[in-house]
Amino acid sequence: MKRIKLTVAYDGTNYCGWQVQPNGITVQEVLNRALSELLKEEIHTVGASRTDAGVHARGNVAVFDTRARMPGDKIAFALNTRLPEDIRIQGSQEVSPEFHPRFTSTVKTYEYKILNRTFSDPTRRQDSMFWYGALDLEAMKEAAGYLPGTHDFKSFAAVQGAEGSTVRTIYGTRLWKEDDMIHFQIQGNGFLYHMVRIIAGTLLEAGKGSWPAERMQQILEARDRSQAGPTARACGLTLLEIQYPEWEPDFRNRKDDSFSLNEACV
Amino acid sequence: MKRIKLTVAYDGTNYCGWQVQPNGITVQEVLNRALSELLKEEIHTVGASRTDAGVHARGNVAVFDTRARMPGDKIAFALNTRLPEDIRIQGSQEVSPEFHPRFTSTVKTYEYKILNRTFSDPTRRQDSMFWYGALDLEAMKEAAGYLPGTHDFKSFAAVQGAEGSTVRTIYGTRLWKEDDMIHFQIQGNGFLYHMVRIIAGTLLEAGKGSWPAERMQQILEARDRSQAGPTARACGLTLLEIQYPEWEPDFRNRKDDSFSLNEACV
Numbered sequence: 001m002k003r004i005k006l007t008v009a010y011d012g013t014n015y016c017g018w019q020v021q022p023n024g025i026t027v028q029e030v031l032n033r034a035l036s037e038l039l040k041e042e043i044h045t046v047g048a049s050r051t052d053a054g055v056h057a058r059g060n061v062a063v064f065d066t067r068a069r070m071p072g073d074k075i076a077f078a079l080n081t082r083l084p085e086d087i088r089i090q091g092s093q094e095v096s097p098e099f100h101p102r103f104t105s106t107v108k109t110y111e112y113k114i115l116n117r118t119f120s121d122p123t124r125r126q127d128s129m130f131w132y133g134a135l136d137l138e139a140m141k142e143a144a145g146y147l148p149g150t151h152d153f154k155s156f157a158a159v160q161g162a163e164g165s166t167v168r169t170i171y172g173t174r175l176w177k178e179d180d181m182i183h184f185q186i187q188g189n190g191f192l193y194h195m196v197r198i199i200a201g202t203l204l205e206a207g208k209g210s211w212p213a214e215r216m217q218q219i220l221e222a223r224d225r226s227q228a229g230p231t232a233r234a235c236g237l238t239l240l241e242i243q244y245p246e247w248e249p250d251f252r253n254r255k256d257d258s259f260s261l262n263e264a265c266v
Numbered sequence: 267m268k269r270i271k272l273t274v275a276y277d278g279t280n281y282c283g284w285q286v287q288p289n290g291i292t293v294q295e296v297l298n299r300a301l302s303e304l305l306k307e308e309i310h311t312v313g314a315s316r317t318d319a320g321v322h323a324r325g326n327v328a329v330f331d332t333r334a335r336m337p338g339d340k341i342a343f344a345l346n347t348r349l350p351e352d353i354r355i356q357g358s359q360e361v362s363p364e365f366h367p368r369f370t371s372t373v374k375t376y377e378y379k380i381l382n383r384t385f386s387d388p389t390r391r392q393d394s395m396f397w398y399g400a401l402d403l404e405a406m407k408e409a410a411g412y413l414p415g416t417h418d419f420k421s422f423a424a425v426q427g428a429e430g431s432t433v434r435t436i437y438g439t440r441l442w443k444e445d446d447m448i449h450f451q452i453q454g455n456g457f458l459y460h461m462v463r464i465i466a467g468t469l470l471e472a473g474k475g476s477w478p479a480e481r482m483q484q485i486l487e488a489r490d491r492s493q494a495g496p497t498a499r500a501c502g503l504t505l506l507e508i509q510y511p512e513w514e515p516d517f518r519n520r521k522d523d524s525f526s527l528n529e530a531c532v
Contacts, residue, residue, distance in 0.1 A: 009385070009387055009388050009389065010388050010389075011388040011389045011391070056388075056389045058387065058389065076385065080385065080386075085386075085388065085391055086388045086391070087388055088385050088386050088387065088388050089385065090384075090385045091384075091385070118356075118357075119275070119342065119346065119354050119355065119356045119357070120346075120351075120354050121275055121324065121354065122275050122276050122277040122322075122351065122352045122353055122354050123275065123276075123277045123322045123324065123392075123393050123504065125277070125351055125352070126389075126392075127389050238389065
């Protein structure tokens with residue numbers, strides 16, 4: 001038995017998110033099916049980030065156990081031939097049987113894109129949100145400047161996903177405009193449900209001039225979802241990368257002693 | 267009666283090209299229908315560039331005549347509410363009744379994008395072609411350097427579209443790589459059927475090292491389609507812009523005395 005780590009990219013447009021669910025097709029479901037066919041045994045992957053419907057990924061991570069003899073690094077190539085073109089494995093490798101994609105400390109990087117021009121651009125509609133009005137980029141940068149550090153991000157979490165600690169550490173943010181596309185990148189040790197989209201929606205309010213940038217501080221302190229801006233559209237969000245400690249897994253985030261790949265144990 | 271010029275952007279993925287045809291839905295057909303509903307009269311647009319199935323546009327141009335009283339610059343906004351999200355008007359204006367999108371000298375700019383990395387990226391699959399192997403960017407630039415100037419581009423034209431002169435003037439090309447995306451832009455006074463895609467396919471051969479860059483000169487001189495590279499995939503091509511003379515239409519390219527907006531007169 002060996003454990004395999006996959007780096008998974010997908011266009012989330014046509015999926016009901018990552019995680020298997022009864023109401024529609026998901027990335028995980030398509031991946032499980034393709035892997036099971038390829039390796040001729042029933043495979044259940046565990047994903048690092050359960051992205052929402054419509055959210056994209058360049059580097060989500062999925063892990064599974066297999067008895068198949070195919071070398072870990074060859075699985076990516078073989079699996080890609082069995083996947084639809086909106087899902088592509090970016091790499092595969094054998095990892096320690098102790099590696100769990102969610103119990104290991106990670107650094108996650110997300111990008112939110114806002115197309116800011118008079119008319120929307122059909123060729124860029126699926127991986128950005130569109131805003132036609134003027135946006136003050138400096139105000140957005142200033143507002144984003146309140147995010148880095150260890151804070152309670154309860155104001156930036158969807159109410160329905162709010163069990164457990166809402167404290168997270170943001171390592172940094174970047175915000176820039178290239179032609180008419182505003183790119184907002186945020187890196188942290190973890191993100192609450194809808195957190196990046198609510199942050200994007202709040203930065204947009206700062207950019208429109210509805211709120212002064214300093215309001216970001218008050219929103220953080222309020223620990224109240226209703227104080228933050230609206231949840232920005234899913235299609236603008238891409239999970240860029242999940243970095244794992246290179247040499248030794250760091251188990252500070254472990255919740256139990258088992259390393260079983262069971263979704264239920266999270 | 268007034269003549270209106272539209273700047274039209276579209277994601278060509280789901281269309282059988284620009285021009286109305288019996289076998290599938292086209293951009294022109296959708297546009298004609300939405301305009302006819304909006305202006306409550308039967309509208310027939312004439313396009314500047316009849317892009318192929320799967321080709322995208324940020325700035326194609328369409329012109330039509332109407333008796334409607336709606337001001338020219340308002341039509342873009344009203345029309346966009348009636349169009350599917352993969353077609354978006356970027357601007358509308360009233361033009362001289364003598365303006366014809368194809369009989370006026372224009373400068374057209376196309377872009378061909380090649381995603382060059384080990385694994386394809388699902389979020390960028392619809393507006394670029396994918397190539398996994400190593401590409402020599404300098405060789406591609408050198409090969410593209412043979413294109414500017416007035417040449418007979420017969421070698422770079424699909425055989426089925428080869429009536430009339432095959433001489434065109436290329437004003438310039440640009441080729442650069444940004445992260446893992448190679449951008450090739452080409453500007454000229456006109457392009458033959460499949461010309462940019464055949465050029466892209468030929469540059470790819472130079473990049474792979476199959477052909478020395480100098481072969482571009484021999485291909486041009488051969489005036490023989492079979493000497494050039496394969497036609498690169500439609501999805502990598504975007505019509506970026508069509509520039510018209512700003513002050514006075516230049517009628518050197520006129521083929522007759524009429525300015526009737528009739529597709530058949532071309």
